[in-house]
Amino acid sequence: MPKCKWTVDGQFSTASAYRAYFLGQEAILGAKCLSKTRAPGKCKFFAWLALHDKCWTAARRKRHHLQDDDFCALCGSESESIDHLLVGCSFTRQVWHQLLLRENAASLTPTTQDLALAAWWTRGRKLIHKKSRKPFDSTVVLVSWAIWLERNARTFNRQHRTVAQMVDHILKEAPAWVHARYKTIFSISQQQSAAPSNVGHELVPL
Template structure:
C-alpha cells in the first residue's frame, strides 16, 4: 500500500522490486528494437513474469514481417495467436514459436506446416479462424514496428513500465482531498492514516490484543473508532458545528454508515 502512487491510495514510495522489473524490461525492449547493441548476441534470460509483462505491454505493427514473430507477438489486431487460438498455439513446437517470423509464415502458408500433434475439433476451429486472419494480412516494404502500449509516442520508458505494474489498481477517490490541499505535511499524513484506518484507536488496539479503554475517553459513550473520534463523538460534532457555522454551511449529522472518506467528499466534491 505504501508503495502505490498517491492516486491509488499510497504514499508514492518507490518499490525497488517493481523498479528492477521495469529496468530489466528495458533490456528486453532494446533486444527487439536495437540490433546494433554490442550484447545482442548474448543469450539473455528473462523470467516468465518479465516475459508476460513485456508481451501484454507491446504490440507489433507489421510491415515487411521480418522481425515480427508469427506465433508469439501481438500482431493480429493487437493480439497474438496465443491469445486468439490458445489450443492451436499448444500444437506448435517451442523452437518454432521462437523462430518463425510473419514473413516466413505467410510465404507459402508455412505457418500451417508448423502444427504438430493431435488436432481435434476445437483446434481445427481455431485453425480456420487463424487462416482467415492471416489471409487478410498484407506485407509492405516498411520495417516492422514494435509499439509500447503505455506511452503516447509508442516508445518504452521505465517510468511507464513501473506505472503499468499498478494497472487496474483501484483509484483512491479522495487522494486529492488528502494531498492537494493547503495543510502541513503532518496533517496530510494523519488524514491518510485515518482514511486507511491505521490510527491507534481503542478498536485497533483491541484487534491486536493490546490494552485499551472500552469507551471513548472524550465522551465515555461509544467504543473508540476512527469514525467515532472524527465524526460522531459529541466533541467532534461540536467542533464540526463551530467550523461549519463559521463557514456559513449547514452541519448535517453523518449518516450511520458514512465513512470518513464519504464525509470529506460530501463537503469537497471537486
C-alpha cells in the same frame, strides 16, 4: 536486454511501475481530494492514514489485543474507530458545528448519519462553490489533525480541552497555516474581519 512487460514500447519508467502496481486496485474514497489538498506534510500523512484506516485508535489496539476496551477518548461512549473520532463522535460534531456556525455554514456539520470521514468530506465539498473547495479541504485536514492531537493528549497525558477551547485553539492555528500558504475557510474570514464572516454564503448552495 530485458524489456518491461507493462508498457507498449517495453521501456521502464516510475510512472509505468506505479500504474502496474495500482492496476485493478480500488481507489480509496477521498484520496483524490487529499492528494490535491494544501496542508503540512505531517497533517496530510495523518489524513492518508485515516482514509486507509491505519491509525492506532482504541478500536484498532483492542483488535490487536493491546488493550481491553475501545471506548472513545473524546466522548467515552462509543468504539473509537478513526471515522468515529473524526466525524461520528459527539464531541467532534460539536467542534465542527461551532466552527462552521461562525462561517454561516452549519449545514455542513457532520450528523449522526455521517459514519465515515471520506464520505462526509466528499459529499460536503459538492455542496460548496468550486473556489471554496480547496480552503474547505485544508480545513478538514486542519480540524482532523487537531482532533487527533486532542485524542492523544487525553489518552497519554490526561489533558482535556473543552469544545470551546478546541474551537479557540483551531481558530488560532488557522493564521499559521496562512503564513505557510495553506488557506482555510477560517483564514478567509479572519482576513476580512475579526467578527464572524459571510464566507459561508460561498460554502453553501445558493
